[in-house]
Structures are given as C-alpha cells and as structure tokens.
Amino acid sequence: xQLARPRPGYAAVSRWFxxxxxxxxxxxxxxxxxxxxxADLARLLxxxxxxxxxxxxxxxxxxxxxxxxxxxxxxAGSGLLLAIPFARSRTIRLACAGLRAVHELFWALLLMxxxxxxxxxxxxxxALPYAGxxxxxYAEIIEEADLAAIRVLPVGxxxxxxxxxxxxxxxxxxxxxxxxxxxxCGLRSSLVLGFIGLPTMGFYLESAFRQGRYAEAxxxxxxxxxxxxxxxxxxxxxxxxxxxxxxPLALPPAIGNAAISASLAxxxxxxxxxxxxxxxxxxxxxxxxxxxxxLRPILTDQILPGTIQTLILAQIALxxxxxxxxxLFPLTAKRFAGPLGRPLGRVLLVVVRSTxxxxxxxxxxxxxxxxxxxxxxxxxxxxxxxxxxxxxxxxDAIPYRADAPRGLNLYAYETVPRLYGQFLAYLLYxxxxxxxxxxxFGILGVTTLGFYVDAAISELxxxxxxxxxxxxxLVTVAVDALSRGLRRSLRIDTLPTRLSGPAPVAx
Amino acid sequence: xxxxxxxxIVLENAAASYGxxxxxxxxxxTVRAGERVALxxxxxxxxxxxxxxxxxxxxxxxxxVPQAAALVRTLSVFHNVYMGQLDRRSTLxxxxxxxxPAKADIAAVQRxxxxxxxxxxxxxxxxxxxxxxxxxxxxARALYNGRPILVGDEPVSALDRQQGARxxxxxxxxxxxxILALHDVALALAQTDRxxxxxxxxxxxxxxxxxxxxxxxxxxxxxx
Numbered sequence: 033x034q035l036a037r038p039r040p041g042y043a044a045v046s047r048w049f050x051x052x053x054x055x056x057x058x059x060x061x062x063x064x065x066x067x068x069x070x071a072d073l074a075r076l077l078x079x080x081x082x083x084x085x086x087x088x089x090x091x092x093x094x095x096x097x098x099x100x101x102x103x104x105x106x107x108a109g110s111g112l113l114l115a116i117p118f119a120r121s122r123t124i125r126l127a128c129a130g131l132r133a134v135h136e137l138f139w140a141l142l143l144m145x146x147x148x149x150x151x152x153x154x155x156x157x158x159a160l161p162y163a164g165x166x167x168x169x170y171a172e173i174i175e176e177a178d179l180a181a182i183r184v185l186p187v188g189x190x191x192x193x194x195x196x197x198x199x200x201x202x203x204x205x206x207x208x209x210x211x212x213x214x215x216x217c218g219l220r221s222s223l224v225l226g227f228i229g230l231p232t233m234g235f236y237l238e239s240a241f242r243q244g245r246y247a248e249a250x251x252x253x254x255x256x257x258x259x260x261x262x263x264x265x266x267x268x269x270x271x272x273x274x275x276x277x278x279x280p281l282a283l284p285p286a287i288g289n290a291a292i293s294a295s296l297a298x299x300x301x302x303x304x305x306x307x308x309x310x311x312x313x314x315x316x317x318x319x320x321x322x323x324x325x326x327l328r329p330i331l332t333d334q335i336l337p338g339t340i341q342t343l344i345l346a347q348i349a350l351x352x353x354x355x356x357x358x359x360l361f362p363l364t365a366k367r368f369a370g371p372l373g374r375p376l377g378r379v380l381l382v383v384v385r386s387t388x389x390x391x392x393x394x395x396x397x398x399x400x401x402x403x404x405x406x407x408x409x410x411x412x413x414x415x416x417x418x419x420x421x422x423x424x425x426x427x428d429a430i431p432y433r434a435d436a437p438r439g440l441n442l443y444a445y446e447t448v449p450r451l452y453g454q455f456l457a458y459l460l461y462x463x464x465x466x467x468x469x470x471x472x473f474g475i476l477g478v479t480t481l482g483f484y485v486d487a488a489i490s491e492l493x494x495x496x497x498x499x500x501x502x503x504x505x506l507v508t509v510a511v512d513a514l515s516r517g518l519r520r521s522l523r524i525d526t527l528p529t530r531l532s533g534p535a536p537v538a539x
Numbered sequence: 540x541x542x543x544x545x546x547x548i549v550l551e552n553a554a555a556s557y558g559x560x561x562x563x564x565x566x567x568x569t570v571r572a573g574e575r576v577a578l579x580x581x582x583x584x585x586x587x588x589x590x591x592x593x594x595x596x597x598x599x600x601x602x603x604v605p606q607a608a609a610l611v612r613t614l615s616v617f618h619n620v621y622m623g624q625l626d627r628r629s630t631l632x633x634x635x636x637x638x639x640p641a642k643a644d645i646a647a648v649q650r651x652x653x654x655x656x657x658x659x660x661x662x663x664x665x666x667x668x669x670x671x672x673x674x675x676x677x678x679a680r681a682l683y684n685g686r687p688i689l690v691g692d693e694p695v696s697a698l699d700r701q702q703g704a705r706x707x708x709x710x711x712x713x714x715x716x717x718i719l720a721l722h723d724v725a726l727a728l729a730q731t732d733r734x735x736x737x738x739x740x741x742x743x744x745x746x747x748x749x750x751x752x753x754x755x756x757x758x759x760x761x762x763x
Contacts (some may be wrong), residue, residue, distance in 0.1 A: 042613065091721050166600065239604035431607075431609075432609075433603065434591065434595070434598075434603055435594065435601065435603045435627055435684075437625040438626075439630070440630045440633075441625040441626070441630055444634055445614070445618065445625060446622075449613045449614045449618075450611055452613055453613065467754045
C-alpha cells in the first residue's frame with residue numbers, strides 16, 4: 033500500500049535530538065563557579081523591585097530607539113529591493129545568506145575597526161544582517177501570496193495597475209506586520225550593541241551590572257520592557273515616517289575616526305588580508321605554503337574546538353527549549369490556564385521573550401560564572417518563551433470535539449499530538465537562530481566560536497577574526513540547510529515558523 | 540415501542556441561533572431509553588445543531604460520533620479508539636498507555652476494531668487512513684466509550700450502504716439508545732424505529748419508521 037521510502041517520523045527525530053543533547057551534557061562544562069549565586073540573584077530581584085529611575089541615562093534610551101529605527105529602516109528598505117530579484121538570482125540569494133549568517137554583534141566588531149564607536153557602526157551592524165533576513169522573508173511573502181486575482185485581470189491591464197490592485201494588497205499587510213516585528217527585534221539588537229561599547233542602553237546596563245548597581249540595572253530593564261511592551265502604541269503606520277525623520281537628528285556625535293575612507297581602505301586592503309598574503313608575490317608556491325601553515329593552526333586550534341563547543345551548546349539549548357516550551361505553553365492556552373491564568377501566562381512569556389538572549393546570558397554569567405550553564409539557561413528561557421507563546425495560540429485554534437477529555441488527558445492525547453508537527457517546525461527553525469546566538473556567547477567567555485573571534489579582535493588580528501567569522505557563517509548555513517532538509521522530510525516545511533504574522537487558523 | 544420506559548433526553552421549546560440567525564426554534568423532543576431515532580432533513584435544516592443540544596443535555600451518558608471524524612491524525616488508531624475511555628482511567632495509566640500500551644487495553648481495542656472491519660489497522664497512524672476508515676475509527680471510539688446513548692452526526696456518510704448497515708447494527712447492539720443524523724432514507728428506514736424530520740429549524744414529521752416509506756419522505760428532500 034505504501035510505496036514511498038521510509039521517512040523518519042516525529043518520534044524518531046525527537047529521539048535523535050534528545051539523545052544528541054544528552055550526549056552533549058556529558059561533555060559540557062556546567063560548573064557554577066561563583067560563590068553566592070542566590071545572594072546575587074536576590075540583589076538583582078531587589079533592584080527590579082526597587083528601581084532607581086532617575087539614574088537612567090535618558091539619551092541612551094533615545095540612541096537605542098534611533099539606532100533601531102535607522103538600522104531596521106535601512107535594512108528593510110534594502111531588503112525590499114533585494115526581494116524583487118531574490119527568486120531569480122542565485123548570487124543575490126547567496127549574498128543575503130552571507131549577510132544574515134553573520135550576527136549583528138560580529139558585524140559591529142568588524143565595523144568598529146572602520147567607523148569607530150559611531151552611529152554608523154550601530155546603524156550598519158543592524159542594517160546589514162537585517163537586509164539579508166528581510167530580503168528572504170519578503171521574497172517568501174511575495175511567493176506565498178495568492179495571485180489568483182492577477183490572472184483574472186482584463187488583458188491589457190498596465191503593470192502598475194496590476195501591481196497596485198492585485199499584488200500589493202495581498203502582500204502589503206504581511207510585509208507591514210513583519211517589518212514592525214523586525215523593529216522590535218531591532219530594539220533588542222540595538223540594546224545588545226551597548227554591551228560592546230556603543231552608547232545604547234546596553235552600555236549602561238553592562239556597567240551597572242558589573243559594578244553591582246542593581247537598582248539602576250533594574251530601572252533600565254523596566255524602561256526597556258516598557259519600550260517593547262508599548263511598541264504597538266508608538267510604532268504605527270503613520271508614526272514610522274516621523275520616527276525615520278527624527279532618528280538621524282537624535283544620533284550621538286561620532287567618537288574619533290575622522291578619516292573614514294583611509295581607514296576603510298586600510299581595513300579592506302591590509303587588515304583583513306591574511307598576514308602571509310600581505311605584499312607577497314601571489315604567483316609563488318612559497319606564498320601559498322605559508323598561507324596554509326598560517327591557516328592550519330586556526331583550523332585545528334580555534335575553528336574545530338569552537339565549532340564543537342558551539343554545536344554542543346546549541347544542541348543542549350534546543351532540547352531545553354523544547355522541554356521548556358512543552359511545559360510553558362499550557363499557561364497561555366484557554367483550555368488549560370483558564371480565564372485568570374491565561375493573561376498572567378501571556379505577560380510572563382512576553383517578558384521572557386522580550387528579554388534579549390545576550391543580556392540574559394550576561395546576567396546569568398554574572399550570577400553563575402563562566403561555563404555553559406548560564407548560556408544554556410539564557411537560550412532556553414528566551415526561546416522556550418517564544419515557542420510556548422506560539423504554541424499557545426495554536427492550541428486555542430484547535431477545534432476539539434464536543435466530548436474531548438480535559439486536563440492532562442487532553443494535553444497528552446489531543447493537544448500535543450495535534451500540535452507536534454507544528455512544534456517541530458518551530459524548533460527546527462529556531463535551531464539556526466540558537467546556533468547563531470551560541471556562537472556569539474563566546475564574547476561572554478563560553479568557549480564557542482565567538483570566544484576566538486573576540487580574542488582575535490582584541491589582539492588586532494583582524495585577518496584571523498574574518499576567517500573565524502566566515503567559518504561561523506558556514507556552520508550556520510549548514511545547520512540551516514540541515515534543518516530545512518529535516519522539515520521537508522517530515523513534511524512540515526509549509527507550516528508557519530515566524531513569530532510575526534496572522535494568528536493560526538483552526539485546523 | 541417502549542413508550543413507557545424512562546425519558547433519556549427531553550428538549551422543551553429548545554432554540555439555538557448563530558450570530559443572530561435562528562437555527563432551531565420552538566423545538567420539543569423526547570427520546571426514551573431503547574429508542575432508535577433517525578434525524579433527517581436537508582442540509583442546513585439544523586440537524587447538527589440539534590445533535591449538539593442533545594449531547595450537551597446529558598454529556599455523562601452520551602457516546603458521540605461527531606460529524607468530522609475528529610481524530611488526532613498523528614496518533615495511532617489504537618490511541619484514537621482508546622481515547623473513548625480516557626475519563627474512566629487514571630491519568631497516570633493514560634500517560635503510560637501513550638508510551639507503552641497495556642496488553643489488556645490493546646486486546647479490548649482490537650476486539651472493537653474487529654467489529655467495524657478495521658482489524659489490521661491497530662497501529663496505523665489515523666491520518667494515513669482513507670476517509671471511510673477514519674469514520675469507522677471514530678465509530679470505534681464511540682463503541683469503546685460504551686455509554687448508553689449513542690449520538691451520531693452522519694456516522695456512516697463515507698461508507699457504502701452495506702457497510703453502513705453493518706456499522707449501524709453494531710451500534711444498535713452496543714448502545715441502549717441511538718440518536719443518529721442520517722441522510723440515506725433506505726438506511727434510516729431499515730435501521731431505526733423512529734424518524735424525526737427537521738425543516739428550517741422545526742420538527743415537521745415525527746413518526747414510527749414502520750409507518751413510513753421512501754415516497755412519504757421524499758418531499759422533504761426534493762429541491763426547495
């Protein structure tokens with residue numbers, strides 16, 4: 033009866049991932065090295081309970097918003113232009129994959145070498161990866177749009193009229209939703225850029241945490257949550273032009289580095305060129321032998337161990353995300369949480385997912401000391417919050433039969449089995465995002481790829497840093513391809529995976 | 540006719556509406572234990588709404604076969620049928636059965652599947668079955684549920700007449716009272732003892748099946 037070759041089922045894939053995570057746990061460093069983690073946590077919570085609002089640097093809030101608005105504006109604008117040839121041009125697709133495979137913090141570390149700690153660095157660090165992401169998503173939105181209306185237009189309808197009547201109305205709403213969602217992500221990215229020195233809220237958060245000024249840190253956090261929580265009030269169709277016009281006026285003055293063209297030339301022509309190739313005769317085999325002996329230790333001592341640690345961290349975090357989401361999603365589902373519990377569950381999950389992973393990881397590291405444990409906690413909390421929120425929406429859309437069971441029976445026999453394909457689609461999609469973050473957490477001291485990138489940059493070996501960042505991008509692209517392949521083979525590749533977008537329909 | 544037996548379902552002046560549109564109004568219906576009632580009428584006459592009201596009146600006594608088979612497509616046929624008794628087992632036992640089904644439960648579900656002609660699909664995924672097979676799984680879940688009043692909304696619509704008759708006979712043997720929405724006149728006349736016809740949300744005919752024939756019922760099916 034069945035002619036198709038056997039495919040891995042949901043259960044088999046889940047078991048593989050869980051087994052890989054357990055294997056990862058055996059080799060991961062999970063030590064708590066601080067002496068009083070609970071006392072520090074208590075002081076942090078105390079700071080949140082008694083925030084010191086007057087100490088918040090007002091301009092840092094303005095800069096955070098300005099960087100986000102300009103970065104996302106530039107990124108989304110370029111993304112829209114790139115989306116048009118996206119489906120036809122392989123070159124554009126590869127370029128976009130490269131742009132988005134490099135995390136905004138890595139972009140910032142590189143851009144800083146040219147533009148210093150300036151507004152340009154902050155803006156471009158957001159705009160470059162966001163252009164790659166937006167191009168891909170806009171192209172998908174255009175591709176998925178229902179074009180039936182175009183086919184029934186009278187013959188001879190002009191291109192512009194056809195676009196305005198039959199195509200734009202189909203895609204405009206979804207593009208707008210996605211762009212506004214991206215702006216929320218941009219706010220998080222903008223905050224995190226402060227952790228590496230740009231004058232956004234992250235800069236003040238970092239110094240407040242480091243110096244134990246928890247009341248100030250608490251106030252900054254609450255301001256940030258308020259910013260994200262009220263985004264639907266101040267980010268609207270008609271405020272976007274105002275925000276875009278006001279943002280350039282509010283940017284901070286550049287610090288140092290007046291001669292940008294000279295430093296850009298030096299950066300491209302000298303700094304990132306591998307040392308053995310600088311001024312060498314490229315025709316001589318000797319040069320290439322030297323290049324290999326330069327590259328080999330980078331491969332064996334940095335890329336290989338860094339990649340292994342990055343994959344291990346991502347694997348454990350993914351499994352923890354899965355378990356966390358399964359436990360948390362009933363909090364936001366009607367049938368489980370009830371009319372009183374559900375709003376509270378939603379608030380909890382919105383707070384958890386609004387918190388940037390990098391900042392969570394930073395706080396966890398302050399509390400627990402440098403090991404994989406704080407990184408796992410941060411990734412799992414943030415991503416479980418997102419997946420649980422999305423699953424809760426799907427759970428509410430299920431048309432249960434009139435005599436459906438209740439409680440744990442409903443959960444185990446109806447809800448989870450019905451949502452499991454969707455659940456795997458979300459997790460496999462987030463696998464790549466978790467991996468990107470895992471690599472970045474190296475900057476905080478976990479020995480993933482970012483650890484080696486950060487070290488290379490602080491030693492001013494930018495050629496090594498670029499090789500390491502390229503390796504990180506390749507690993508990200510490989511995991512993305514693997515995730516896509518798995519989703520296709522599980523036949524869940526057409527299910528929604530993005531956080532933005534319309535609420536799920538019954539089915 | 541067991542007219543003297545106890546009333547299982549009593550609807551008096553029942554009404555229902557969706558978004559301001561009246562679907563049922565002024566409807567009186569009493570169903571006594573042991574009766575086999577067919578609800579008939581054009582689509583849109585209010586059969587499914589009436590089925591919902593009946594189920595809601597005595598949920599603890601009703602085994603339901605909903606209109607859409609309402610199976611969990613990712614679970615096996617065994618698990619879908621076993622769901623008929625989830626409320627009568629401990630949650631711990633139910634969770635265990637998800638991972639490692641108990642022998643006694645497998646045997647019980649297998650016996651039910653034999654009765655609906657699905658003997659060899661015990662471990663197939665419900666989503667991989669044909670429409671007719673899925674409908675029989677839905678019937679098997681109600682049989683396994685075993686509660687005295689079987690309420691079915693077109694429980695055999697995807698089956699041919701012989702198969703449908705066999706399934707209805709199984710239901711009749713298993714449950715004391717049957718209330719079935721049906722559209723096949725011959726099947727209804729052969730397998731039930733009371734015919735209730737709905738039109739525009741009201742009962743327009745309520746008579747013993749033996750007093751009726753297809754010609755008598757045909758006006759209710761001709762194009763309006």
